[in-house]
Structure formats: C-alpha cells, structure tokens
Amino acid sequence: MKFKKKAVTVEAFQFNGDFMDSNGNYYVPEWAVKAYERGILYFEEGAELFVKTLEGVHAASCGDYIIKGVKGELYPCKPDIFKMTYEPASDEP
Numbered sequence: 001m002k003f004k005k006k007a008v009t010v011e012a013f014q015f016n017g018d019f020m021d022s023n024g025n026y027y028v029p030e031w032a033v034k035a036y037e038r039g040i041l042y043f044e045e046g047a048e049l050f051v052k053t054l055e056g057v058h059a060a061s062c063g064d065y066i067i068k069g070v071k072g073e074l075y076p077c078k079p080d081i082f083k084m085t086y087e088p089a090s091d092e093p
Helices: 030-037 079-085
Strands: 011-014 041-044 048-053 056-060 065-068 074-077
Touching: 030 041, 030 065, 048 074, 056 074, 065 079, 074 079
Parallel strands: none
Antiparallel strands: 011 065, 041 048, 048 056, 065 074
C-alpha cells in the first residue's frame, strides 16, 4: 500500500551552530528557548546540538532544521529532507 502524508503545519528553524545572534539575542523561537532551558535541546563538546526526541537522543548538525511536531515533540531533520517534505505556510487560517 502507498500512503500520503496528511497536510499538517509545523514550526521549525534552521540550526546555524548556536541559538543566539552576534548581539547575544536568541534568534530561535520561544519554544526552542524553553526546550533548551528544560534540557530537551542541549549542547555537548562545544557546539554539537542534541535533541531528546520520542525515539531517543539525536544529534543535529549545523544546517539541520529543528521541528516542533503536531504534539509538541521536537526532532531534527536534514535540510534536503525538510525541503522535500515541507513548504512555507501562510499565517492565514
């Protein structure tokens, strides 16, 4: 059987190696800052980002997208997969 992914809207940001801009301000969404404060997103060995997902801990590379799923779960996604799977959504209902 074949299946088609249901149309859902997710929130995401592209990880660029840290969470702050050159002025020390967070560039990531508020939900990512909260996840960082709760230890769901964390750094090891300098700038390597790890994400506690429903399936375990996954490393995120610079350039990967961090996605907040439909139930609030977080997970990393490689840029090529992200671009094949997602497109910008309008803010309109």
